[in-house]
Amino acid sequence: MSQAFRLKQSIEDAVIAGEFLPGDRLDEASLAERFGVSRTPIREALLQLGAEGFIDVRPRRGAIVSVPSPTRLFEMFETMAEIESACGRLAARRLTPDNDAAMEAAHRACEIAAREGDSEQYYADNRNFHEAIYRASRNSFLADQAFALHKRLSAYRRIQLRARNRLLQSLQEHAGVLEAIRAGDEQLAATRLHDHVLVQGERFSDMVLGLSASGRATTAGTRSGTK
Amino acid sequence: MSQAFRLKQSIEDAVIAGEFLPGDRLDEASLAERFGVSRTPIREALLQLGAEGFIDVRPRRGAIVSVPSPTRLFEMFETMAEIESACGRLAARRLTPDNDAAMEAAHRACEIAAREGDSEQYYADNRNFHEAIYRASRNSFLADQAFALHKRLSAYRRIQLRARNRLLQSLQEHAGVLEAIRAGDEQLAATRLHDHVLVQGERFSDMVLGLSASGRATTAGTRSGTK
DNA sequence: CATATATGAATTGTATGCAATATTAGAATT
DNA sequence: AATTCTAATATTGCATACAATTCATATATG
Known part of the structure; x- marks a missing residue:
């Protein structure tokens, strides 16, 4: 299976495990380095998680773990x-x-x-x-x-x-x-x-x-x- | 706002309007040409729509409008x-x-x-x-x-x-x-x-x-x- | 004639580079 | 000292190039 899907799962797991707390930034560059891939599949994973409501992806302002009021x-x-x-x-x-x-x-x-x-x-x-x-x-x-x-x-x-x-x-x-x-x-x-x-x-x-x-x-x- | 988000909306609208019927392929190249952009933002839009369950994105096999049984x-x-x-x-x-x-x-x-x-x-x-x-x-x-x-x-x-x-x-x-x-x-x-x-x-x-x-x-x- | 196989074409997946925008730090002005 | 403006920096958005895989066609084989 493609990397983007694996990454989506990995990032989701990390969020669920509490490694990234609500409000934390999920910047593409450091995630790319962490997983040893380019920004492209990271971006794709983040956008998918955003579409599912799991994280908050704000155009031009990066992704953060959702902080529900x-x-x-x-x-x-x-x-x-x-x-x-x-x-x-x-x-x-x-x-x-x-x-x-x-x-x-x-x-x-x-x-x-x-x-x-x-x-x-x-x-x-x-x-x-x-x-x-x-x-x-x-x-x-x-x-x-x-x-x-x-x-x-x-x-x-x-x-x-x-x-x-x-x-x-x-x-x-x-x-x-x-x-x-x-x-x-x-x-x-x-x-x-x-x-x-x-x-x-x-x-x-x-x-x-x-x-x-x-x-x-x-x-x-x-x-x-x-x- | 970024293109990918506009494209996501446009593609969704086209699907809702019935322009693409269930089962139709949504290939990146022709959508890119249609909207005058590269494949990148198209891909991002499709992946988001896939995450929302609106379309079916099968790894390595492209996206199609969902065909629910x-x-x-x-x-x-x-x-x-x-x-x-x-x-x-x-x-x-x-x-x-x-x-x-x-x-x-x-x-x-x-x-x-x-x-x-x-x-x-x-x-x-x-x-x-x-x-x-x-x-x-x-x-x-x-x-x-x-x-x-x-x-x-x-x-x-x-x-x-x-x-x-x-x-x-x-x-x-x-x-x-x-x-x-x-x-x-x-x-x-x-x-x-x-x-x-x-x-x-x-x-x-x-x-x-x-x-x-x-x-x-x-x-x-x-x-x-x-x- | 049907099935299997191999080759070429088309399509998706990822990396990289550059442009556009946001963020930050510093300087200037009040 | 606080605020506003400006410039430098960092980050995201998009385009392009190439690699990897799937799909289609034609050819071979039983």
């Missing part, structure tokens, strides 16, 4: 909540044994991680659980949208799972979601997933606001919207 | 239905006089176009109506997602509005949606919008299937999935 971030979580609840609704309607088993397995893994208080592991297993629900919607397009948004929010979700009791609460919410999907109760599945996702957004927004209010504001959150 | 198309409409109903639900919850007025104006315009049987005009006004609902959700991120998907589906929606009675039915459905939003009935608004959008998808899928069955199959719809 608290408002924007809340909007993103709210949208995630709506999309996830749609997945849950469809999953409840269309559940197959395969998808059921996949969700069950992911849930079990979450359970173990939560019991051990391993938030890093829970973060990974939680992702699998949610992805299992996306797939269970049996609408691959919707699932793709959900994946994409989940990735964009991962940086913010991770911070949020640090608290141990949040881990256990999250697990309980998962159980409730699973129950509703299995019962074929579309409405309940949708509501529970919606709340499960949105509570994260609310908590995170509060946290960001709290931070900037207490004076320990980072560059994130203090700037105006991304547009 | 009937299944994929149905999934896209179903996703659109879910996103629109989310917009409607939020709009019902948060409606402001400004947004109400905007929806009302767009609805009136649709009414005139429908009375005159001008499907081309209705197509444009219909778009405004739906966009007014997206904005009324007061979640700009969700609205952006809705805009983007609406654009991707526009080629398929247009064909569908040709039938005159469908115009009038669409208008009536709009009225019902508006009523529910104004009443603040989130559930009803969501359901009505969902059905309004999904019926288009179902009709279109039927049409595509009918076409390919009757032997008058175009390139669209007969190929396997986009991936």
Whole structure:
């Protein structure tokens, strides 16, 4: 496969891993040197990431890691909540044994991680659980949208799972979601997933606001919207 | 602004206008000649459109206008239905006089176009109506997602509005949606919008299937999935 | 006649160079 | 000292050149 696609993945990974923080510049020359290629494929990768909303590419002014305002971030979580609840609704309607088993397995893994208080592991297993629900919607397009948004929010979700009791609460919410999907109760599945996702957004927004209010504001959150 | 961004818009417009049909190749050389630029900004525009899912960019094999399979198309409409109903639900919850007025104006315009049987005009006004609902959700991120998907589906929606009675039915459905939003009935608004959008998808899928069955199959719809 | 293979043409992928614009630092003026 | 203007510097945008791969055509082979 072409370099530009590999680079796109590498840069995205670096951003997700937190190597580049929101607000950091992604200048073409240094990325080109880092990966040992010319600016051309770097540019192409950056433009693609920009089109996906992952980073902010401002004409003639270079690319930076997006810095969503608290408002924007809340909007993103709210949208995630709506999309996830749609997945849950469809999953409840269309559940197959395969998808059921996949969700069950992911849930079990979450359970173990939560019991051990391993938030890093829970973060990974939680992702699998949610992805299992996306797939269970049996609408691959919707699932793709959900994946994409989940990735964009991962940086913010991770911070949020640090608290141990949040881990256990999250697990309980998962159980409730699973129950509703299995019962074929579309409405309940949708509501529970919606709340499960949105509570994260609310908590995170509060946290960001709290931070900037207490004076320990980072560059994130203090700037105006991304547009 | 840079050329690549203008070109991205131009190419997108050309696709939406139906100048390039699903399956058509978008080769860099001829586009470069057409717009009087080198291949570089064309490539950049195509890659961005590819990242947005608007076209299909296959490494080393060039770009083509996406050819969603009937299944994929149905999934896209179903996703659109879910996103629109989310917009409607939020709009019902948060409606402001400004947004109400905007929806009302767009609805009136649709009414005139429908009375005159001008499907081309209705197509444009219909778009405004739906966009007014997206904005009324007061979640700009969700609205952006809705805009983007609406654009991707526009080629398929247009064909569908040709039938005159469908115009009038669409208008009536709009009225019902508006009523529910104004009443603040989130559930009803969501359901009505969902059905309004999904019926288009179902009709279109039927049409595509009918076409390919009757032997008058175009390139669209007969190929396997986009991936 | 159908299939496989090889050769040439066309197309995409990357590197490099230069032009255009933005950013920064410094000098001049108030 | 602060502000505005100017010049130097750095960075992005685009064009061109070449390399790598795919696609098309024709030829050979069973």
